[in-house]
Amino acid sequence: MPGAAPETSPEASAVKVSLWDPGEDVVQVQRAPAPGALRSAWRAFRETARGLRTTFGRIAEGPVTMEYPEEKVPVYPRFRGRHKLHRFEDTGLEKCVGCSLCAAACPADCIRVVAAENTPENRVSPGERYAAVYEINLSRCIFCGYCEVACPFDAITMGHEYELSSYDRSDLIFTKEMLLAEPLERAPLRNEGE
Amino acid sequence: MITFTIDGREVRAPENAMLVDAAKHGDVEIPVFCYEPKLGNPVGACRMCLVEIEGIPKLQTGCSTPAKDGMVVHTQSERARVAQQAVVEFLLINHPLDCPVCDKGGECPLQDITFGWGAGTSRFIEPKRHFVKPLALSERIAIDRERCILCYRCVRFSQEISEDNQLVLVERGAHSYVATFDGHPYEATFTGNIIELCPVGALTSRPYRFRARPWDIEDAGSVCTLCPSQCNVTLTVRDERVIRVLARDNGEVDDGWLCDRGRFAYPALGGLPATAAALADAPAAAENGAGRITEPMIRDGGQLRVVSWERAMTEAVAGLRRAGERVGAIAGGQATNEEGLLLARLMREGAGSPHVDSRAAGTLELELHLALNEPRLQARVSDLEFAHAVLVLEGDPIRDAPILDLRLRKGVRRHGMKLIRATREELLAGPRELADKLAGAGEEIVVLWAERLTAGPDGSRAAAALLELADALSLGDVEGAGLLEIPAHTNGRGLREAGVLPNAGPGLSDPAATGDASPTGRDAAGIAEELAAGELTGLYLLQSDPLLEPADREVWERALERAATVVAHASFLTEGIREHADVVFPSEAYAEKEGTITHPDGRLQRLRPAVAHPGSIRAEWSVIVELASRLGLDLEVLTGAMASAQLFESVPFYAGLTLEEIGGKGVRWQEREAAGAYPTREQLV
Ligand code: SF4
Ligand code: SF4
Ligand code: SF4
Ligand code: FES
Numbered sequence: 001m002p003g004a005a006p007e008t009s010p011e012a013s014a015v016k017v018s019l020w021d022p023g024e025d026v027v028q029v030q031r032a033p034a035p036g037a038l039r040s041a042w043r044a045f046r047e048t049a050r051g052l053r054t055t056f057g058r059i060a061e062g063p064v065t066m067e068y069p070e071e072k073v074p075v076y077p078r079f080r081g082r083h084k085l086h087r088f089e090d091t092g093l094e095k096c097v098g099c100s101l102c103a104a105a106c107p108a109d110c111i112r113v114v115a116a117e118n119t120p121e122n123r124v125s126p127g128e129r130y131a132a133v134y135e136i137n138l139s140r141c142i143f144c145g146y147c148e149v150a151c152p153f154d155a156i157t158m159g160h161e162y163e164l165s166s167y168d169r170s171d172l173i174f175t176k177e178m179l180l181a182e183p184l185e186r187a188p189l190r191n192e193g194e
Numbered sequence: 195m196i197t198f199t200i201d202g203r204e205v206r207a208p209e210n211a212m213l214v215d216a217a218k219h220g221d222v223e224i225p226v227f228c229y230e231p232k233l234g235n236p237v238g239a240c241r242m243c244l245v246e247i248e249g250i251p252k253l254q255t256g257c258s259t260p261a262k263d264g265m266v267v268h269t270q271s272e273r274a275r276v277a278q279q280a281v282v283e284f285l286l287i288n289h290p291l292d293c294p295v296c297d298k299g300g301e302c303p304l305q306d307i308t309f310g311w312g313a314g315t316s317r318f319i320e321p322k323r324h325f326v327k328p329l330a331l332s333e334r335i336a337i338d339r340e341r342c343i344l345c346y347r348c349v350r351f352s353q354e355i356s357e358d359n360q361l362v363l364v365e366r367g368a369h370s371y372v373a374t375f376d377g378h379p380y381e382a383t384f385t386g387n388i389i390e391l392c393p394v395g396a397l398t399s400r401p402y403r404f405r406a407r408p409w410d411i412e413d414a415g416s417v418c419t420l421c422p423s424q425c426n427v428t429l430t431v432r433d434e435r436v437i438r439v440l441a442r443d444n445g446e447v448d449d450g451w452l453c454d455r456g457r458f459a460y461p462a463l464g465g466l467p468a469t470a471a472a473l474a475d476a477p478a479a480a481e482n483g484a485g486r487i488t489e490p491m492i493r494d495g496g497q498l499r500v501v502s503w504e505r506a507m508t509e510a511v512a513g514l515r516r517a518g519e520r521v522g523a524i525a526g527g528q529a530t531n532e533e534g535l536l537l538a539r540l541m542r543e544g545a546g547s548p549h550v551d552s553r554a555a556g557t558l559e560l561e562l563h564l565a566l567n568e569p570r571l572q573a574r575v576s577d578l579e580f581a582h583a584v585l586v587l588e589g590d591p592i593r594d595a596p597i598l599d600l601r602l603r604k605g606v607r608r609h610g611m612k613l614i615r616a617t618r619e620e621l622l623a624g625p626r627e628l629a630d631k632l633a634g635a636g637e638e639i640v641v642l643w644a645e646r647l648t649a650g651p652d653g654s655r656a657a658a659a660l661l662e663l664a665d666a667l668s669l670g671d672v673e674g675a676g677l678l679e680i681p682a683h684t685n686g687r688g689l690r691e692a693g694v695l696p697n698a699g700p701g702l703s704d705p706a707a708t709g710d711a712s713p714t715g716r717d718a719a720g721i722a723e724e725l726a727a728g729e730l731t732g733l734y735l736l737q738s739d740p741l742l743e744p745a746d747r748e749v750w751e752r753a754l755e756r757a758a759t760v761v762a763h764a765s766f767l768t769e770g771i772r773e774h775a776d777v778v779f780p781s782e783a784y785a786e787k788e789g790t791i792t793h794p795d796g797r798l799q800r801l802r803p804a805v806a807h808p809g810s811i812r813a814e815w816s817v818i819v820e821l822a823s824r825l826g827l828d829l830e831v832l833t834g835a836m837a838s839a840q841l842f843e844s845v846p847f848y849a850g851l852t853l854e855e856i857g858g859k860g861v862r863w864q865e866r867e868a869a870g871a872y873p874t875r876e877q878l879v
């Protein structure tokens with residue numbers, strides 16, 4: 001109904017006004033004097049030239065851009081990428097005994113370990129117990145490496161893989177099998193100081 | 195109180211307290227391994243508690259040296275520190291240090307004390323002593339002898355607490371190890387307690403083996419409802435499953451112990467604490483929780499079939515409508531007070547039927563109930579320990595309420611209590627003569643009687659004789675003396691007080707007074723007879739299966755056969771439910787329940803849900819409330835807490851109670867002011 005457009009109530013506008021009274025706190029904005037036309041044209045030219053000097057100065061070095069993902073950035077040996085679980089090289093048994101110490105140390109609370117008992121028929125690790133479930137939620141991991149430090153058996157270490165994007169969050173929950181497997185493509189390594 | 199000095203602090207402590215305990219009054223911790231007051235006198239086996247006392251040339255064990263006035267004690271002097279480090283180093287000489295695979299890791303006193311008082315390094319490079327491991331000490335307990343520090347706790351428990359005398363230390367010196375004396379598995383009623391006692395990972399639970407670490411779990415306090423002892427427990431929960439049951443020390447209830455049934459019944463049910471009924475009916479069937487009912491069911495063409503809640507409710511309402519007033523209800527012993535109260539209201543006010551019962555031993559005249567439950571006649575559990583004599587009447591505590599058996603043993607062993615047994619026949623033959631026999635033992639006498647004493651046709655006579663005995667011994671007038679009943683079912687007392695009796699309303703009131711229903715309800719046996727005769731047509735079973743009760747089986751079979759409608763709340767398809775129930779509502783296990791139960795000595799205790807309901811199980815109280823509302827009765831309960839509030843309002847001698855007041859340790863209503871509202875025999879007449 002056209003005639004029934006509500007008037008702004010006096011209370012509403014009163015409220016609006018009293019929302020914030022800057023009072024004494026008002027900040028004065030200091031502005032530089034506006035430059036003249038000639039002066040500003042010179043300034044623009046000068047700054048552009050200064051930038052171009054860097055550009056032309058480096059032209060002989062060739063491009064430094066990397067054509068990722070065809071080409072990969074090499075990482076340092078101590079780079080903390082996605083985790084790896086390890087096996088003993090001789091026996092092939094898993095090093096992890098499912099002690100959950102990594103889970104206790106993890107500040108992001110992203111490791112879940114459910115242990116089970118080794119039997120003579122099904123021996124997974126050398127000790128009495130092994131990790132039946134070992135999951136790291138990499139979408140939560142902050143790559144601090146505390147899990148690696150906590151592990152009494154060097155069963156988990158931080159690897160070099162950093163390509164961890166995915167279309168689905170749940171794909172980022174890495175299971176024991178995924179963590180034990182060698183990555184499909186290894187991240188290139190660079191030497192210290194290189 | 196005495197005053198002594200420890201580590202430079204003046205500390206006031208009770209006289210004769212051992213130094214380790216006295217030190218706590220000054221916030222000083224003295225490390226211990228073998229000291230455990232629950233096990234009786236200290237033995238001084240581990241030497242961890244060595245302290246330096248001025249004026250005594252040698253270091254002394256703090257666990258067995260009482261604090262004396264003016265003593266000056268040092269726990270951090272050079273000598274004491276060297277001794278502590280030496281003891282830790284010594285204990286670790288043969289310890290395998292396999293903490294990462296050890297179930298005790300993270301909650302291990304040896305870890306903590308090594309961290310706190312050890313040297314941090316070891317000088318020991320020689321080979322360690324080895325044993326075969328892991329070994330099963332029994333079906334439920336694993337033993338790892340390499341980890342044992344020879345503290346004697348487990349052996350002392352077996353020898354002096356449960357007195358099964360099975361555990362011993364064999365061999366000498368470093369070769370000593372814990373074993374049963376004959377090499378057979380350690381089988382007794384209370385074996386699981388040694389797992390909690392062991393200060394290292396030498397004794398661990400097999401069902402809990404490698405299930406979780408202390409930082410993976412949550413603890414939830416509750417009360418075990420598998421028998422009338424109602425021990426306080428801590429449920430260990432991981433991923434919404436109960437994976438372990440631990441004792442929660444309550445000196446007035448369980449003294450810190452648990453029986454093996456309470457401790458180990460849960461895994462047979464897939465990580466869910468059992469119901470007593472399921473355990474009674476072929477526990478194997480309930481293996482891995484396979485039999486647990488988690489969805490509502492109705493009988494369709496002779497077979498139970500899973501249906502939606504809506505359908506089950508409609509079916510139950512239709513059945514109850516058809517039965518009308520001709521319906522009876524039986525509450526099983528694990529029902530809470532609230533469930534009992536609401537069920538009785540549903541029957542009395544909703545269906546107009548007075549036939550509700552919860553008592554296994556049949557009806558007793560209300561007058562006798564009132565007399566037997568009289569507050570001044572009630573003994574507490576701790577009275578069993580300190581009484582001059584305890585008369586066990588007809589009961590077998592180790593079967594009926596196992597934890598009371600430990601209490602009786604403690605009384606006899608430590609306080610010279612005299613234990614006397616008598617049968618029902620002796621009581622009936624002459625309560626006065628029995629009283630004369632007891633009189634010589636002293637005046638603090640507790641009579642521990644089992645509910646079945648008052649069962650059968652002679653029940654009332656036996657109850658009257660019991661009262662006469664109580665009178666002759668003047669149990670009501672002596673502090674620390676009294677009667678203590680062991681009900682046939684867990685919450686027998688609570689259900690009675692909540693009014694789940696054919697001849698009494700809430701608070702043992704006379705139902706005639708409240709008007710609604712005729713006062714002459716039938717008891718369980720009566721309900722069976724009337725069902726069999728076709729007088730009643732409907733039956734409502736709240737967590738109870740009459741076919742599991744040995745009594746009257748034949749009548750019950752006929753009764754269930756003839757009943758037109760049987761509505762049951764059940765966790766397992768036990769025989770009666772499987773064959774005869776028409777509507778089955780899935781019911782909660784105690785770890786899922788919310789509500790209160792009443793201990794045989796009148797202590798109200800609180801059940802708190804530790805895990806969520808599996809499947810589509812709903813709280814029992816809410817199902818009863820919903821049914822009632824569909825039958826046109828508003829029970830005015832929307833939450834579990836409201837149900838409790840209604841209970842406290844309805845039972846005059848619970849008046850004013852709150853769940854907060856009950857708290858973790860419970861309250862005995864006899865010790866509250868509202869106990870004055872207990873109806874006297876005179877009021878009745
Ligand atoms: S790197 Fe840090 S955040 Fe990631 S799993 Fe290990 S401990 Fe947790
Ligand atoms: S990875 Fe290491 S710390 Fe984690 S559970 Fe396995 S053994 Fe323990
Ligand atoms: S098994 Fe445990 S409780 Fe028993 S003596 Fe050894 S350390 Fe002590
Ligand atoms: S605690 Fe004192 S000797 Fe063991």
